[in-house]
Amino acid sequence: MLILRQPGARRRARQLPRMRSDKTMTTVYLLHFDRPIGTTGKGAAQHYLGSTENLKRRLHRHRTGYSGSCIVRAFHALGIGFVVARTWEDPDRSRERNMKRNHHIGRACPICREIARNNR
Numbered sequence: 001m002l003i004l005r006q007p008g009a010r011r012r013a014r015q016l017p018r019m020r021s022d023k024t025m026t027t028v029y030l031l032h033f034d035r036p037i038g039t040t041g042k043g044a045a046q047h048y049l050g051s052t053e054n055l056k057r058r059l060h061r062h063r064t065g066y067s068g069s070c071i072v073r074a075f076h077a078l079g080i081g082f083v084v085a086r087t088w089e090d091p092d093r094s095r096e097r098n099m100k101r102n103h104h105i106g107r108a109c110p111i112c113r114e115i116a117r118n119n120r
C-alpha cells in the first residue's frame with residue numbers, strides 16, 4: 001500500500017511544542033531519609049521513589065504518616081525524617097519504571113553523591 005504524505009507534514013509536526021496538560025503532569029520524587037533502616041550496607045533502605053500528580057499533598061501525607069507506601073510509613077513510625085532530594089517531571093512514568101528496574105535510586109540521589117564525594 002502506498003502511503004501518501006503531505007510534503008512538509010513531518011517537519012511541521014516536529015516543530016510543534018509538546019502538548020502538556022497540567023492536570024495529568026506526573027512528578028517523580030526521590031525521598032532521602034535521615035538514616036537508613038533494615039540491614040546495614042548495600043541492602044539498607046534509605047530512599048523512596050514515588051510519583052504523584054500532587055506533590056504537595058503527597059509529601060504532607062508522607063510527613064504525617066498517612067501514606068500508601070509501606071516503607072515510608074515504617075520510616076515515619078521510627079521517627080526518621082526525610083528530605084526531597086530530587087524531583088523530575090515524568091509524564092509517562094517511564095523514568096520511575098526505569099529507575100526502579102535498574103536500582104539506580106541511590107545513584108540518582110544528590111545528597112548521597114555529595115556524602116560519597118566528601119568521604120573519598
Ligand SMILES: [Zn+2]
Pocket residue numbers: 032033046047085106109110111112113
Ligand atoms: Zn540519598
